[in-house]
Amino acid sequence: MISLAGRDILHGWGKFALTGLGLGLLIGVTLTMGGVYRGMVDDAMVLLDNSGADLWVVQQETLGPYAESSSIFDDTWRSVSGMPGVEEAANVTYLTTQVRRGTEDVRAMVVGVDPGMPGSPGQPGYLTAGRHITRSHYEAVADGATGFRPGDEIRIRRNTYTVVGLTRRMVSSGGDPMIFIPLKDAQEAQFLKDNDSILQQRRRTASNPSLNRPGVPGLLESVITSQSANQYVNAVLVRLLPGADPDETAAHIRRWLRLEVYTRDQMEEILLGKLIATSSRQIGMFLVILAVVSAAIVAFIIYTLTMGKIREIAVLKLIGTKNRTIVSMILQQAVGLGVLGFMIGKIAATFWAPFFPKFVLLQARDAVTGFAAVIVMCVLASILAIRAALKVDPAEAIGG
Amino acid sequence: MAERQTRGIIIEGLRKRYGAGETAVDALKGVDMAVSPGEVVGLIGPSGSGKTTLLKCLGAVIEPTAGRMTLGNDVIYDGKWRIKDLRALRRDRIGFIFQAPYLIPFLNVTDNVALLPMLAGHSDGESRTRAGELLEALDVAHRASAMPSQLSGGEQQRVAIARALANRPPVILADEPTAPLDSERALSVITILNAMAKQYETAIIVVTHDEKIIPTFRRIYRIRDGRTEETAGEGRSTEKPETGKPEEERA
Numbered sequence: 001m002i003s004l005a006g007r008d009i010l011h012g013w014g015k016f017a018l019t020g021l022g023l024g025l026l027i028g029v030t031l032t033m034g035g036v037y038r039g040m041v042d043d044a045m046v047l048l049d050n051s052g053a054d055l056w057v058v059q060q061e062t063l064g065p066y067a068e069s070s071s072i073f074d075d076t077w078r079s080v081s082g083m084p085g086v087e088e089a090a091n092v093t094y095l096t097t098q099v100r101r102g103t104e105d106v107r108a109m110v111v112g113v114d115p116g117m118p119g120s121p122g123q124p125g126y127l128t129a130g131r132h133i134t135r136s137h138y139e140a141v142a143d144g145a146t147g148f149r150p151g152d153e154i155r156i157r158r159n160t161y162t163v164v165g166l167t168r169r170m171v172s173s174g175g176d177p178m179i180f181i182p183l184k185d186a187q188e189a190q191f192l193k194d195n196d197s198i199l200q201q202r203r204r205t206a207s208n209p210s211l212n213r214p215g216v217p218g219l220l221e222s223v224i225t226s227q228s229a230n231q232y233v234n235a236v237l238v239r240l241l242p243g244a245d246p247d248e249t250a251a252h253i254r255r256w257l258r259l260e261v262y263t264r265d266q267m268e269e270i271l272l273g274k275l276i277a278t279s280s281r282q283i284g285m286f287l288v289i290l291a292v293v294s295a296a297i298v299a300f301i302i303y304t305l306t307m308g309k310i311r312e313i314a315v316l317k318l319i320g321t322k323n324r325t326i327v328s329m330i331l332q333q334a335v336g337l338g339v340l341g342f343m344i345g346k347i348a349a350t351f352w353a354p355f356f357p358k359f360v361l362l363q364a365r366d367a368v369t370g371f372a373a374v375i376v377m378c379v380l381a382s383i384l385a386i387r388a389a390l391k392v393d394p395a396e397a398i399g400g
Numbered sequence: 401m402a403e404r405q406t407r408g409i410i411i412e413g414l415r416k417r418y419g420a421g422e423t424a425v426d427a428l429k430g431v432d433m434a435v436s437p438g439e440v441v442g443l444i445g446p447s448g449s450g451k452t453t454l455l456k457c458l459g460a461v462i463e464p465t466a467g468r469m470t471l472g473n474d475v476i477y478d479g480k481w482r483i484k485d486l487r488a489l490r491r492d493r494i495g496f497i498f499q500a501p502y503l504i505p506f507l508n509v510t511d512n513v514a515l516l517p518m519l520a521g522h523s524d525g526e527s528r529t530r531a532g533e534l535l536e537a538l539d540v541a542h543r544a545s546a547m548p549s550q551l552s553g554g555e556q557q558r559v560a561i562a563r564a565l566a567n568r569p570p571v572i573l574a575d576e577p578t579a580p581l582d583s584e585r586a587l588s589v590i591t592i593l594n595a596m597a598k599q600y601e602t603a604i605i606v607v608t609h610d611e612k613i614i615p616t617f618r619r620i621y622r623i624r625d626g627r628t629e630e631t632a633g634e635g636r637s638t639e640k641p642e643t644g645k646p647e648e649e650r651a
């Protein structure tokens with residue numbers, strides 16, 4: 001038995017191919033949207049994985065340090081270090097900002113870490129070039145995605161840093177690449193005021209009689225110093241001893257240091273459930289619309305193709321073709337269109353994904369789901385056409 | 401003779417009413433007709449007289465209201481359908497030829513013809529062989545792999561005839577098969593139908609308005625106001641000494 005669907009497609013392959021191309025690009029966009037979502041999730045997971053932390057110690061009643069701002073004293077880490085189960089605790093600051101590279105701006109997350117402590121939580125993990133930060137000022141390790149090379153100068157706020165090393169896949173939950181600088185510099189950068197406001201604050205402090213008392217030498221100086229220094233960090237990252245129970249240690253820290261502590265599981269929940277929840281709903285909405293549009297296109301095309309064959313279908317029925325054969329002809333065409341569209345879409349998505357500014361993660365699992373969805377959609381979309389074909393009366397072939 | 405008769409078409413008192421109540425139309429009001437195997441009869445009548453309705457009843461695409469139809473050795477209708485699978489009946493025992501050829505545009509000439517034996521369950525190879533023989537007999541074998549849109553009108557109509565013959569049906573129903581053809585081609589179609597009727601022992605009914613071919617029938621049924629009357633035709637030769645050459649070769 002010859003394949004009626006196949007012959008019909010070959011006969012009008014131009015129309016079929018163009019429709020397949022259009023549908024394919026739509027499917028490509030859909031797969032890419034899915035990839036954008038997966039990329040966001042992956043960025044968040046990578047952020048947690050690469051921080052090397054088991055616990056995040058942050059300010060009370062905040063969801064810090066990624067989803068909300070948090071600040072705690074920069075000597076807290078000492079007390080945290082003394083808690084049972086803690087192997088190592090390290091200060092860290094996060095500041096998302098524009099940094100200057102030559103004449104351009106790069107959006108980056110500036111991370112302050114203690115110099116000379118590679119391997120501690122919060123430090124850049126794997127270096128692709130150069131070395132870790134060793135001095136306490138003006139050195140930086142940058143993620144390769146920032147475009148910096150070792151030896152480049154980075155301008156962050158008013159200071160210039162020299163890139164001494166490069167790392168990779170260190171990104172913020174928003175996908176911005178990280179730049180690591182010494183903690184002291186980072187604290188200053190977070191707190192830095194412009195010269196005018198520093199002057200103005202000094203003047204205000206000096207004119208406050210209770211702070212500028214005659215006969216108390218040095219008081220004004222120490223007040224001013226304390227005003228212009230930043231003694232805060234955003235979080236203390238904790239690595240636990242092997243075998244220590246994260247929940248137990250977290251409970252300890254909460255109780256005795258009166259700070260908020262998140263375990264890895266809770267942090268994941270915060271990032272996925274709160275930080276990128278809106279974005280993923282946004283993408284979900286897009287996916288729904290794209291699916292509906294694609295289905296409408298397939299339905300329309302299959303319906304038009306079938307309507308153009310009403311006479312042939314009547315003749316086929318008259319000469320004894322089973323309804324099942326006619327239904328399968330339409331179904332095969334719809335599914336064929338879906339398969340062609342999916343292949344084009346997959347190729348297109350794979351081709352253009354690397355050109356997206358943020359990470360697009362195309363997972364094989366999603367491709368399989370997508371394929372199944374496309375086929376189901378094509379089958380549903382051909383229902384209209386099938387109904388029309390089944391209604392055709394073989395008597396129509398005989399005419400009047 | 402008795403055997404021949406049973407294998408033809410016999411219609412007795414066939415009635416067909418369209419619709420019901422005040423708007424009902426009695427298209428057939430008791431039609432009697434008999435066509436023997438190997439015979440080609442004409443069916444003529446004014447517009448609206450019920451010719452197409454008769455073909456549709458006989459072709460099992462609409463159900464008559466009353467009467468009796470015998471096809472070959474079987475009564476197919478006597479107040480209700482006597483055959484369960486009407487689709488298989490149409491496929492295996494009735495060939496259709498329409499005013500326009502209505503070939504399947506996405507199948508080539510051979511496959512347009514071979515489709516019928518394939519639908520009836522014959523193998524692809526056997527079906528194509530049979531199609532090849534018929535195309536040979538109808539003198540279009542040289543266009544066997546062309547698409548329908550690449551054929552002339554006359555060639556298309558001959559392919560349509562080959563298709564109607566493909567399952568060797570005992571009956572062929574033709575509705576105005578020569579309408580779009582010039583008189584030479586029209587006559588050649590009738591010649592072919594005559595030859596095929598003899599060769600395959602087929603009973604053929606040709607509905608026509610076509611003055612060019614009416615004189616060629618030996619027997620003609622006139623239908624008027626839903627009733628038939630039989631008249632003798634002129635049975636004039638279609639000129640040109642037998643275009644049905646292949647028939648002679650075969651015989």
Ligand SMILES: Nc1ncnc2c1ncn2[C@@H]1O[C@H](COP(=O)(O)OP(=O)(O)OP(=O)(O)O)[C@@H](O)[C@H]1O
Nearest residue numbers: 400418419425427446447448449450451452453454
């Ligand atoms: N589906 C239908 N419903 C109602 N009436 C119908 C239907 N089909 C045909 N008729 C009526 O039945 C009568 C016979 O119609 P039919 O088509 O058989 O005529 P015909 O002899 O083939 O005419 P023509 O030569 O114009 O093709 C006409 O009066 C027509 O209006």
Ligand SMILES: [Mg+2]
Nearest residue numbers: 399400451452
């Ligand atoms: Mg008619």
